[in-house]
Amino acid sequence: MFGFRVDSLCPDTCARVGEIRTRRGSVPTPVFMPVGTRATVKAMAPFELQEMGARIILANTYHLYLRPGHDVVGEAGGLHRFMGWPGLILTDSGGFQVFSLADRNDISEEGVTFRSPVDGQQILLSPELAVEVQMGLGSDIAMVLDECCACPAEREYVERSVERTLRWAERSLEAHDHPWQQLFGIVQGGVYGDLREWSARETAAMGFPGFGIGGLSVGEDRADMLRCLRAAKGQLPEERPVHLMGVGTPLDIVDCAAEGVDLFDCVLPTRNARHGSVMTWEGPIRIAGAQYATDRRPLSDECDCLACAGQYERAYLWHLHRIKEPL
Amino acid sequence: MFGFRVDSLCPDTCARVGEIRTRRGSVPTPVFMPVGTRATVKAMAPFELQEMGARIILANTYHLYLRPGHDVVGEAGGLHRFMGWPGLILTDSGGFQVFSLADRNDISEEGVTFRSPVDGQQILLSPELAVEVQMGLGSDIAMVLDECCACPAEREYVERSVERTLRWAERSLEAHDHPWQQLFGIVQGGVYGDLREWSARETAAMGFPGFGIGGLSVGEDRADMLRCLRAAKGQLPEERPVHLMGVGTPLDIVDCAAEGVDLFDCVLPTRNARHGSVMTWEGPIRIAGAQYATDRRPLSDECDCLACAGQYERAYLWHLHRIKEPL
Numbered sequence A, B: 001m002f003g004f005r006v007d008s009l010c011p012d013t014c015a016r017v018g019e020i021r022t023r024r025g026s027v028p029t030p031v032f033m034p035v036g037t038r039a040t041v042k043a044m045a046p047f048e049l050q051e052m053g054a055r056i057i058l059a060n061t062y063h064l065y066l067r068p069g070h071d072v073v074g075e076a077g078g079l080h081r082f083m084g085w086p087g088l089i090l091t092d093s094g095g096f097q098v099f100s101l102a103d104r105n106d107i108s109e110e111g112v113t114f115r116s117p118v119d120g121q122q123i124l125l126s127p128e129l130a131v132e133v134q135m136g137l138g139s140d141i142a143m144v145l146d147e148c149c150a151c152p153a154e155r156e157y158v159e160r161s162v163e164r165t166l167r168w169a170e171r172s173l174e175a176h177d178h179p180w181q182q183l184f185g186i187v188q189g190g191v192y193g194d195l196r197e198w199s200a201r202e203t204a205a206m207g208f209p210g211f212g213i214g215g216l217s218v219g220e221d222r223a224d225m226l227r228c229l230r231a232a233k234g235q236l237p238e239e240r241p242v243h244l245m246g247v248g249t250p251l252d253i254v255d256c257a258a259e260g261v262d263l264f265d266c267v268l269p270t271r272n273a274r275h276g277s278v279m280t281w282e283g284p285i286r287i288a289g290a291q292y293a294t295d296r297r298p299l300s301d302e303c304d305c306l307a308c309a310g311q312y313e314r315a316y317l318w319h320l321h322r323i324k325e326p327l
Helices: A046-051 A061-066 A070-075 A079-083 A095-101 A127-137 A155-175 A193-205 A222-233 A250-257 A268-274 A314-322 B046-051 B061-066 B070-075 B079-083 B095-101 B127-137 B155-175 B193-205 B222-233 B250-257 B268-274 B314-322
Strands: A003-009 A016-022 A025-029 A031-033 A056-059 A088-091 A105-107 A112-115 A122-125 A141-143 A182-187 A211-213 A242-244 A263-265 A277-280 A283-286 B003-009 B016-022 B025-029 B031-033 B056-059 B088-091 B105-107 B112-115 B122-125 B141-143 B182-187 B211-213 B242-244 B263-265 B277-280 B283-286
Touching (some): A025 A031, A031 A056, A061 A070, A061 A127, A070 A127, A095 A112, A127 A155, A155 A193, A182 A193, A222 A250, A250 A263, B025 B031, B061 B070, B061 B127, B070 B127, B095 B112, B122 B127, B127 B141, B193 B222, B211 B222, B222 B250, B268 B277
Parallel strands (some): A031 A263, A056 A088, A141 A182, A182 A211, A211 A242, A242 A263, B031 B263, B056 B088, B088 B141, B242 B263
Antiparallel strands (some): A016 A025, A105 A112, B003 B016, B016 B025, B105 B112, B112 B122, B277 B283
């Protein structure tokens, strides 16, 4: 009943159409997940997300652990209830943010120690804590704690890191005890194809109901990304969903869906929008450009979003961007 | 056809129910106008304003003159079209902002000279320019340029200021040439009842289709405000609408509507909301308070706004406020 079902396969590529099934409902795949970092997709009301077709969002365990805390969210009846989101939620493990955002972090076998940016306290994010926090949040899909290596990273380091991530995955499975939350394993391995294969094979052997592929689209060449994705994907069971974490651009999504990826997430659309960068079928528009100050056309004639369908002129959007108005 | 119609009078107070009629439609009075400073009511989409019952908003001539400029708005087909607002718009004259926001300003018979905060240029805001800008914006109701005296101000100064404002009103009428925009005169006079009467009488004699009462609720006692309002109102023709500019709190609105005021505007609700202060039937809530961090109740049980009807908990709103999320 819970899990994943593949409905059809592309005859020419590895692309597939399927459905993620959870206690809260189903979502057709492939699917893009908008990122709701801190229990809100910035400046978007839940009904607005729904109107634009979002069915599942990603929320960040790291940020929610720090503020307001998984205990607060748990007592509010879980993250869905807390933020008023009727769709599904996937939470990451917090690892990526600890490695990329925390001022200082120390990795040990036990976990990652970092200094809280909120109160300066030392915090040990262990595989067990990452699972505990996500159970408290009550997401539909949780992720194991993994180490996302810097890019580039030495092979020897990545090898040790993959080993540790595998041990953390075992501990995460052990700690996970939830009636309907699905816990996904994560494949790492840097840009080393054989390490990607090994990480995928060992993680798959643990029997997770789905898998994340992490540490890609972090600065490596596009060709390396696709090569590593293929290496990992080849070792993962066909009947399980695969989430390519933090990917990506529209082109990345098309190319990686053709490799059989089912779930995507990226801050790109919301971050771009805040910074005045707009994607249209005719190409990108950077609305801060002086040429838009008097441009009376809508962003696109082929779009039915509120801004385009409402016939808001580029000149108005230029104005809003210039005065830093979040509307 | 355009203008104002009084439909009924309160038997006990001076309150009245009526209708402002413009080419774009009618609005029942008394009415509160949300403030859309820079061609947007901050963070609110036009459809959201409509859903909460707004029929007319106020926009700031000063801000729109500086950015994006009334020429840009005019070429976009006017302010309604530019910001996608289907209701009515009243614009102020820009005078209040010049006096209160500009770093330095010099008042002369000609107008007010100030330094643009955008590019440092010296700008002379004259009665004629204030009218020209508002005609370019295409608001339904425009206001004459007036001088809003500081509070407290010497009687002698206020007297000279009222005289000048009367001369500016004449010039504004002279300069105003628009097929359907209504131009309102403005009553000043500080806290001096006889000056208020005189200002109102002389302004009324010029035959404006409606009147603003300015320079109240700027720091004077509440009793002084009501006294001056009565003094002015007594000299204004019963059949013309009266706008009490920049007022006010819910209590002010009730009290001043009882004095026969028809139009109100204030940044209070939007500014309060941004600063985490909420008005409920049970009294104000400052959502930043630590006691709300785990408060699972909605803001109010008697409210049908999105936040209350959606059963968003105070704990969630506390969280959003704390992370400075504009949602």
